[in-house]
Amino acid sequence: MDLISKEKTYEIIEICLLAGKIMLKNGAETYRVEDTMTRIATAYGAEYSDSFVTPTGIIFSVEGTEPTKTKLIRIIERTTNLEKVVKVNDISRKISAGGLTIAQAYYLLNEIENEPKTYSxxxxxxxxxxxxxxxxxxxxxxxxxxxxxxxxxxxxxxxxxxxxxxxxxxxxxxxxxxxxxxxxxxxxxxxxxxxxxxxxxxxxxxxxxxxxxxxxxxxxxxxxxxxxxxxxxxxxxxxxxxxxxxxxxxxxxx
Structure with missing residues (x-):
């Protein structure tokens, strides 16, 4: 397995968790969240990653450095906004196609997370x-x-x-x-x-x-x-x- 740097490992974990958090908070299915996170990690060079998603939390780890890096985030509030789920899926496809760097994808995901509600x-x-x-x-x-x-x-x-x-x-x-x-x-x-x-x-x-x-x-x-x-x-x-x-x-x- 090709090792990736510690800094890039943390960047991959952060962007995967951000994408997963947005999807889970806005009504996506658990398996869709895990699949999206895995695809993003693979596209950025982390061939071996594991995720465990529940409605109240996400655990994600990447094997690229020693020891394996793992991070947990809590999901407190959940709502329904499938438009954000679609937008994250679109970004995931662009990442898989090699069209976005980590910095660009992180910026776009932050914009999606901070968007106001679609409907008042x-x-x-x-x-x-x-x-x-x-x-x-x-x-x-x-x-x-x-x-x-x-x-x-x-x-x-x-x-x-x-x-x-x-x-x-x-x-x-x-x-x-x-x-x-x-x-x-x-x-x-x-x-x-x-x-x-x-x-x-x-x-x-x-x-x-x-x-x-x-x-x-x-x-x-x-x-x-x-x-x-x-x-x-x-x-x-x-x-x-x-x-x-x-x-x-x-x-x-x-």
Whole structure:
């Protein structure tokens, strides 16, 4: 095995971890993160590298100097921004093709990490509101419930974002958001604005459902990443449980 310098080894580790962190934080699957990191390391001359990725951390090592260099980073916050994942994949392809130096790639990855959110909170709330009304119709609800579902879905999503900023525990934010959605749905039917409380609730909670998380959990399990697949599945289950609990508590109280 050709040895590479200590300085270049550290540079390779840093750029691989940065690429992996961006992808993992923004909704990429575990196996995709590991594959991207390995390809980048190989392109820069580190033929033998190992990575271990979980939803909360990345361990990456490169065999190029003695002793083998290893580094760990923690992933605290996770969101969904597949545009950043696509951009990192594009940079990875350019690196594999020999089109970017380590310094150039590191600069571009830093730009991606520091990019502001693609959509503002207002746009996300509006999208959640419209999606809630569309889900209501898809689940064979009546058009008279469209506006109540739009209001409940938008307000519920807004409260989920706001509560999560106040208390950084997703379970409580999603529980309170679901409770509020149910309360709005019951109020709409009670005052004659809505007709079917169940359809309004079902349509309005759909923007809170962790669809991408469930998909990634299944794909990771199929790819053999059992730890990541099970942990993502557990996180999706907790989200579903929080939504269900919020609605159930409201039914009990009312």
């Amino acid at each position: 909170d207002f746009m996300q709330v509006m999208a959640a509101a419209i999606a809630s009304g569309c889900f209501l119709i898809m689940f064979q609800g009546v058009w008279g419930d469209f506006l109540p579902a739009v209001a409940a879905g938008g307000i519920g999503f807004l409260c989920s974002v706001y509560f999560h900023r106040l208390v950084p525990i997703k379970f409580f934010a999603e529980f309170l958001a679901a409770f509020l959605i149910g309360l709005i749905a019951f109020a709409a039917v009670r005052f004659g604005v809505g007709a079917e409380v169940d359809k309004i609730i079902i349509g309005s909670v759909m923007p809170l459902v962790p669809g991408l998380l469930i998909t990634n959990a299944v794909r990771d399990l199929m790819a053999g990443h059992l730890v990541s697949g099970i942990s993502k599945g557990a996180e999706a289950f907790l989200t579903a449980f929080a939504i269900g609990s919020g609605i159930a508590v409201l039914f009990v109280l009312l």
